[in-house]
Amino acid sequence: MAQANSLARAVSRVAGFPPSVRSLLITFMFTSQVRFAGTGGIKFVELEEGRAVLTIRNQRKVQNHIRGIHAAAMALLAETATGAVLGMTIPDTHIPLLKTMHVDYVRRARGGLRAEAMLPAEMRQRVLSEDKGDFAVPIRVTDEEGQEPIKCQMVWAWVPRKR
Numbered sequence: 001m002a003q004a005n006s007l008a009r010a011v012s013r014v015a016g017f018p019p020s021v022r023s024l025l026i027t028f029m030f031t032s033q034v035r036f037a038g039t040g041g042i043k044f045v046e047l048e049e050g051r052a053v054l055t056i057r058n059q060r061k062v063q064n065h066i067r068g069i070h071a072a073a074m075a076l077l078a079e080t081a082t083g084a085v086l087g088m089t090i091p092d093t094h095i096p097l098l099k100t101m102h103v104d105y106v107r108r109a110r111g112g113l114r115a116e117a118m119l120p121a122e123m124r125q126r127v128l129s130e131d132k133g134d135f136a137v138p139i140r141v142t143d144e145e146g147q148e149p150i151k152c153q154m155v156w157a158w159v160p161r162k163r
Contacts, residue, residue, distance in 0.1 A: 007087045011047050030084060037080045040073050044084070050119045052085040057112045068109050074141065074150050075103050081117040082137035082154040089124045090158050099134050100155035111144030132159045 004012065007030075014025045026047050031038030040062055045053040054077060056062060062073040079098060086096050117139045126133055134157035141150050 005088070005090060005092045007084075008049065008089075011088065030080075034080065034083075037076065040076045040080075042077060042080050045114075047084055047088065049088050050085065050121065050124060052081045052088070052115075052117045054081045054084070054115045055112055058109075066108075069113055071103075071105060074105075074109065074113060075101060075152075077113055077115045078103065078117075078139050078141055078150070078152040079154060081115040082139050082152075082156060085117040085119045086127070086137055086156050086158070089119060089127045091128065093161055094127075094132075094158045095161050097157045097159060098154065099157045100153070102153040104151045105149065106151055107147060107149050109143040109149035110147070113141055113143055113149070115139060115141045127158055133157065 010029050011026060014022050017025065023044055026044040027042070030044060031042065041056055041059060043055045045055055056069060056073060056077045058067075058069050062070055064070040079101060083096060083098065090096050117137055119137060123135060123137075126135070134155055136153050136155045139152050139154055141148060141152060143149050
């Protein structure tokens with residue numbers, strides 16, 4: 001595709017590290033810029049062109065009153081995963097903006113959560129060829145039982161950095 005942006009270049013610099021170290025480094029790089037993701041305890045498992053896999057543990061700082069992961073923390077996980085996968089493609093001349101977040105809570109989550117966001121080639125091509133636009137980034141969030149406690153639609157836009 002096109003020349004890598006600053007996030008993609010940073011991720012490529014840690015590509016040779018063992019997976020556990022790479023995960024820690026990508027998590028640190030991302031959460032140093034998007035601090036709320038760090039506050040929520042979001043961890044990057046994988047981040048590559050077209051795919052992001054993130055997790056959140058069911059720990060006290062993100063629990064609700066029934067000791068499950070709080071609804072807002074679930075939404076944060078999905079938002080971070082979709083934003084990160086878009087962030088791997090968007091040119092440095094543009095900024096990503098979350099336009100719409102729709103989350104349906106369909107069942108109680110069991111344990112920690114895993115989010116996998118995908119950005120297919122045709123969507124990546126749109127980001128690179130259109131000056132601005134928007135679309136829903138595909139996302140799937142599962143719990144430790146492999147079930148989907150939430151169904152999400154995250155619509156992201158991209159616009160030029162300077163008007």
